[in-house]
Amino acid sequence: MSDHESFYHRDRSWHPPAFTPQYKTSILRSPQYPLLSLDNTISEMTGPVFGHDRLGPLDNDLIRNFAKTGDPIGQRIIVYGRVLDENARPVPGALLEFWQANAGGRYRHKKETYLAALDPNFGGCGRTITDEEGRYWFRTIKPGAYPWPNGINDWRPAHIHFSIFGHAFAQRLITQMYFEGDPMIWQCPIVSTIPDRQAVEQLIAALDRENTLPMDALAYKFDIVLRGRRSTMFENRMEGN
Amino acid sequence: MVQKLDRLKESPSQTAGPYVHIGAMPNWVEITGVWKEDLGLVLVGPETKGERVVVKGHIYDGGGTPLKDALVEIWQADAQGLYNSPRERRGKADPHFTGWGRQPTDGVTGEYKFETIKPGCVPYRDGRLMAPHITFWIVARGINIGLHTRMYFGDEEAANAECPVLARIEHKVRVPTLIASRSEENGMPTYTFDIHLQGEKETVFFDI
Numbered sequence: 315m316s317d318h319e320s321f322y323h324r325d326r327s328w329h330p331p332a333f334t335p336q337y338k339t340s341i342l343r344s345p346q347y348p349l350l351s352l353d354n355t356i357s358e359m360t361g362p363v364f365g366h367d368r369l370g371p372l373d374n375d376l377i378r379n380f381a382k383t384g385d386p387i388g389q390r391i392i393v394y395g396r397v398l399d400e401n402a403r404p405v406p407g408a409l410l411e412f413w414q415a416n417a418g419g420r421y422r423h424k425k426e427t428y429l430a431a432l433d434p435n436f437g438g439c440g441r442t443i444t445d446e447e448g449r450y451w452f453r454t455i456k457p458g459a460y461p462w463p464n465g466i467n468d469w470r471p472a473h474i475h476f477s478i479f480g481h482a483f484a485q486r487l488i489t490q491m492y493f494e495g496d497p498m499i500w501q502c503p504i505v506s507t508i509p510d511r512q513a514v515e516q517l518i519a520a521l522d523r524e525n526t527l528p529m530d531a532l533a534y535k536f537d538i539v540l541r542g543r544r545s546t547m548f549e550n551r552m553e554g555n
Numbered sequence: 556m557v558q559k560l561d562r563l564k565e566s567p568s569q570t571a572g573p574y575v576h577i578g579a580m581p582n583w584v585e586i587t588g589v590w591k592e593d594l595g596l597v598l599v600g601p602e603t604k605g606e607r608v609v610v611k612g613h614i615y616d617g618g619g620t621p622l623k624d625a626l627v628e629i630w631q632a633d634a635q636g637l638y639n640s641p642r643e644r645r646g647k648a649d650p651h652f653t654g655w656g657r658q659p660t661d662g663v664t665g666e667y668k669f670e671t672i673k674p675g676c677v678p679y680r681d682g683r684l685m686a687p688h689i690t691f692w693i694v695a696r697g698i699n700i701g702l703h704t705r706m707y708f709g710d711e712e713a714a715n716a717e718c719p720v721l722a723r724i725e726h727k728v729r730v731p732t733l734i735a736s737r738s739e740e741n742g743m744p745t746y747t748f749d750i751h752l753q754g755e756k757e758t759v760f761f762d763i
Binding site: 319323324325326328329330331332334337338339340341342343344345346347349350351352353354355356357358359360361362363364368370372373379380398399400401402411412413421422423424425426437438439440441475477481482483484486487488489490504505507508513514516517538539540541542 | 561562563564565566567568569570571572573574575576577578579581584585586588589590591594616617618620622624628630632638639640641642643645653654655662677678679680685688690692694695696697698699700701702703705720723724729752753757758759760761762763
């Protein structure tokens with residue numbers, strides 16, 4: 315294994331830099347030395363895989379997977395999309411984990427102190443694995459916006475956190491999904507760690523009325539892109555794209 | 556105008572935030588009954604081949620305070636130096652060792668801890684052997700994009716001295732930030748690997 319199967323270098327100008335003073339916690343948690351560039355070795359070109367047998371039937375249904383006495387309060391939504399790589403090829407078998415606040419903007423976590431109420435029927439976690447075409451979907455309620463201690467009056471826009479495992483540890487990614495039309499997106503110190511407006515827009519899920527379930531749930535489409543592999547011209551068969 | 560390359564951009568990263576455990580290890584934050592067990596807690600079983608070791612440490616911010624809300628993932632080869640991955644083309648890895656682990660830093664002490672095995676050597680791109688190492692990936696509130704680093708083993712001095720990746724570090728004074736010291740605790744070989752996000756002892760992080 316030499317050049318083939320290594321990944322396109324990460325575009326660090328598209329991602330947020332480590333040091334973003336408007337997001338105060340980043341100030342002491344940001345490395346200051348330059349990162350050491352390392353062409354992928356086998357250690358980064360491999361990665362764990364997770365079989366569909368790891369999942370339970372309600373893992374992608376946040377409306378039901380914690381419910382005790384009934385459905386959680388909130389706007390019922392379906393989130394769906396595809397996981398692709400930078401070559402626009404689907405990534406099958408990708409494990410997605412997602413977590414979110416409830417409709418009032420409250421997380422179920424022992425360190426969470428926001429005064430909005432917990433919902434006894436909402437846990438806020440789910441997971442799924444993409445199918446052969448890289449598709450995924452899950453059902454949940456729309457999370458609320460919430461205030462957080464950064465500035466005196468900073469609020470997070472409604473969002474869902476995503477953790478994604480591709481086929482290699484080099485593709486490992488955590489990001490957040492935002493909702494089309496939310497004015498709070500453009501006031502958020504965490505969103506604004508991303509320097510490029512187009513890059514922010516890549517994280518805004520589109521409302522999709524065509525996939526709405528009538529009289530039941532709205533649908534949002536959220537595609538995720540992981541790093542792509544280089545081609546193997548002259549060396550082997552064309553594997554990367 | 557020229558032809559378009561038709562590539563997509565990688566989705567930009569966002570911080571994992573303080574509540575990453577809800578998604579990654581719900582049982583650990585008392586969200587029980589959704590799934591049985593959190594992924595990545597156990598790497599080693601009775602049939603796993605290799606020397607049992609403990610890897611532990613703290614992650615310090617630039618003010619010297621340990622992070623109590625971080626999530627640490629490790630990825631490593633088996634005792635023969637093979638990865639348990641479909642992308643591993645050199646042979647079949649130990650089926651009783653996944654090679655992937657995930658642990659929180661403790662909410663009170665800030666310590667993380669893995670029970671694993673010592674990995675074998677894996678070749679570099681040109682075929683030379685890299686010293687045994689464990690890949691680390693760290694996310695937390697205040698970390699905008701996951702940090703990649705590697706832990707090497709303090710008792711592998713000869714292999715470390717020959718490792719082509721460690722050799723790439725220009726500032727030799729920083730090499731020790733990647734090397735864990737070995738001791739014995741409760742009868743187990745224990746490697747302590749403290750990670751410093753910032754400051755004089757800042758750990759070498761990789762852009763892989």
